[in-house]
Amino acid sequence: MIEIKICCISSHDEARLALDAGANVLGLVSAMPSGPGVIDESLIASIASTVAPAQTFLLTSLCEVDAIIVQHQRCRTTGIQLCDALPAGSLPHLRDALPAVRLVQVIHVVGEASYDEAMLAAADADALLLDSGNPSLRTKELGGTGRVHDWSISRRICADAGVPVFLAGGLRPDNVADALEQVGASGVDICSGVRTDGRLDRDKLTRFIAAARKT
Numbered sequence: 560m561i562e563i564k565i566c567c568i569s570s571h572d573e574a575r576l577a578l579d580a581g582a583n584v585l586g587l588v589s590a591m592p593s594g595p596g597v598i599d600e601s602l603i604a605s606i607a608s609t610v611a612p613a614q615t616f617l618l619t620s621l622c623e624v625d626a627i628i629v630q631h632q633r634c635r636t637t638g639i640q641l642c643d644a645l646p647a648g649s650l651p652h653l654r655d656a657l658p659a660v661r662l663v664q665v666i667h668v669v670g671e672a673s674y675d676e677a678m679l680a681a682a683d684a685d686a687l688l689l690d691s692g693n694p695s696l697r698t699k700e701l702g703g704t705g706r707v708h709d710w711s712i713s714r715r716i717c718a719d720a721g722v723p724v725f726l727a728g729g730l731r732p733d734n735v736a737d738a739l740e741q742v743g744a745s746g747v748d749i750c751s752g753v754r755t756d757g758r759l760d761r762d763k764l765t766r767f768i769a770a771a772r773k774t
Contacts, residue, residue: 560772561739561745561746561747561771561772562583562584562723562725562745562746562747563581563582563583563584563746563747563767563768563771563772564582564583564584564585564586564616564725564746564747564748564749565577565582565584565585565586565749565750565753565759565764566585566586566588566596566618566702566703566727566748566749566750567586567588567595567596567703567750567751567754568585568586568587568596568598568606568759569596569598569759570602570606571605571606571609573758573759574606574609574610575610576759576761576764577759577764578610578613580761580764580765580768581768581772582768583613583614583746584613584614584615584616584638584746585606585610585613585614585615585616586616586618586640586748586750587602587603587606587607587615587616587617587618587634587636588618588703589603589617589618589619589620589630589634590620591618591620591642591701591702591703592620592698592699592700592701593698593699593700593701593703594692594700594701594702594703594704595703595750595751595757596618596703596750600630600633600634603617603634603636604633604634604635607634607635607636607637608635611637612637613637614637614638614661615636615637615638616636616637616638616639616640616661616663617630617631617634617636617638617639617640618640618642618702619639619640619641619642620642620643620699620701621643622643622644622645622646622649624645624649624652624653624656627639627641627653628653628656628657631657631660636660637660637661638660638661638662638663638685639653639657639660639661639662639663640663640665640688641662641663641664641665641684642665642692642701642702643665643694643699643701644676644694645664650662650664650680650683650684651683654683661685661686662683662684662685662686663684663685663686663687663688663725664680664681664684664686664687664688665687665688665689665690665692665701665702666680666687666688666689666690666716667690667691667692667693667694667700667701667708668689668690668691668708668709668712668713668716668728669693669695669708670709670712671712673712673716674712674715674716677689677716677720678716678719678720681720681721681722684722685722685723686722686723686724686725686746687716687720687722687723687724687725688724688725688726688727688748689708689713689716689717689724689725689726689727689728689742689744690702690704690708690727690728690748691704691706691707691708691727691728691729692704702727702750703750703751704728704729705728705729705750705751705752706728706729707728707729707730707734708728708729710726710738710741710742713726713742713744714741714742714743717742717743717744717745718743723745723746724744724745724746725744725745725746725747725748726738726739726742726744726746726747726748727747727748727749729752730747730748730749730752730767731749731752731763731767732752732753732763732766732767732770733770735747735749735767735770735771736770736771736773739771747771749767752767753767
């Protein structure tokens with residue numbers, strides 16, 4: 560079954576709305592250099608504890624293993640979404656420190672080099688998430704752009720990664736079925752596409768999940 564992750568959850572009410580609509584995973588965004596959905600770590604921890612055993616991902620922009628471990632100790636989510644690239648060899652150390660936590664490495668699909676980056680990450684991550692940010696900018700974009708990237712590259716990654724892959728970036732209720740058909744991802748991730756004026760929209764959310772589940 561397709562995993563559906565609703566990101567940028569901003570309150571207990573949004574968390575319940577997403578789960579009641581059929582979401583599998585909630586995305587809880589900690590401090591980022593740019594982008595939407597950032598909430599305080601105390602709220603992340605509160606939501607994660609309230610909805611347990613539902614899956615919750617802490618979205619982090621940190622790149623140092625020790626700092627990520629300490630942040631997770633504060634937030635206590637079931638997974639960590641690593642929104643930036645970590646130094647080589649970091650994922651195994653993070654895995655050793657947090658064996659029960661699902662580690663999801665974000666790959667920002669910006670060109671052919673992203674395929675190689677994904678294959679390296681897939682060797683140690685529990686899952687990948689293909690997004691449309693741009694970490695090379697002066698102010699890094701690490702997600703929440705609402706842009707569609709090159710799905711042909713994402714399709715190759717999904718075919719070869721050997722781990723679950725979430726597709727993100729510019730998804731909406733009216734294109735998610737086509738995206739899944741073209742890419743073959745095992746999950747989808749959405750933030751702005753199910754929101755109106757920044758708030759989670761029940762109608763968009765319901766239509767998005769229904770469209771994704773039909774594939």
